[in-house]
Amino acid sequence: MHISSISTVTLPVADQQRALDFHAGVLGLEVRSDNPSPMGRWLSVAPKGAETALLLASWFPDMAPVGGLVAASPDLDALAERLREHGTQVQGPTNEAWGRQLLFNDPDGNGFVVTQA
Template sequence: MPISQILTITVPVADQERALAFYTGVLDFEVRTDNPFPMGRWLTVAPKESGTALLLASWFPGMAPIGGLVVAAPDLDALAARLGEHGVPFEGPSDEPWGRQLLFQDPFGNGFVVSQA
């Protein structure tokens, strides 16, 4: 049987509290799970209308940041303004042959490509 969906993507973070503040405060994600876990805390966040969550994992200290997580937003100018208000460096929005996009990283170096939805 083929895989039917992606449930969770593990994103390495050094500090789960700082990551939680960034993803919920800056990106307006919601907390999906926040439970004790043998290696710390099972903490997932996601955009409010997304089926796929990000696992903010601090128990992989050697895991390199993820580059190129592709997400969508309906208004890149509004996202750019919000990122700027929070002091988050970003590139764009820019018009590319494949569409409009904006680039940024979370505080731990995980890179995002945001496409205009």
């Protein structure tokens, strides 16, 4: 037996609405779910057509930021410009041995590496 896919990765956030505004409004992810649950608001977002969603969870007060996620974008320059327009500090895009990438943190300190798709 083995794990065949990952459906959800939890991102700890302090304010779910602020996180939704950033992840959907700035990064362009689509809302997959926004429902009440026994733990709190079950709010998830994902790139259109993606198998894995990000759960924007605020009910873990002692949870540290996830550390880092790696994502892909077809246009790093446009993404970097959009992030900067919304006040996000961005490193790059830079050319690395494996290709182009940019680095940034979401408003809760979760780190993102985005590579050129």
